Amino acid sequence: MKTNEKRELSYFQSLLGKYISEHHPELSNDKAFLSSRADEALNVYANAITIGLSDLEAEEAANEVLYNGLHFSKYDTIVEVLWNEFAENIPQSLAERLAAILLGNTAIQKTFAKYKLDDDFDGKPEYDELYTELTGCIQIIIERNELPVF
Known part of the structure; x- marks a missing residue:
C-alpha cells in the first residue's frame, strides 16, 4: 500500500472511529468493522479520483460508504430521551454515561x-412510537433498580 493510501486509510479510520465513539459506542471495539468500513471508503475515494471526480466529490462518495447504516443511533436516541424526559432527575452530565x-x-x-431501524428512521412516524416506548422502559428501569434521582 502506498504512503498516500495509508494516510487516507488512517484518515477514514480516524473519522469513523470518532463518529462511532460519539454516536455508536457499542461498536467501538469492533475493529474488524471499523477497518473494513474505512478500507471500503478508501477504495471508493480512490476510484472516484481515478474517474476524474474532485477531492470534494470523492470524499463525499467515500463518506456515503463510511457512514452507511450509521445515521440513526440507538445511543443518541436514549440520550435524547434522558435529556428531554428525565432532565429533572438526571443531569445532562450523567445522561451520556447512563x-x-x-x-x-x-x-x-x-x-x-421491534422497529426496522435505518438511516432515515428518526424522520418516520414510528420514531415517535419508539421514543414513547423507550421513555416508559427507562422509567421502569429507574423505578425497578431504585436509581437515585438528583
Missing part, C-alpha cells in the same frame, strides 16, 4: 428490536 449503560439493557434492546 445511556451507554442502558444501551446494553435487555428491555431496551427488545424495544429497539
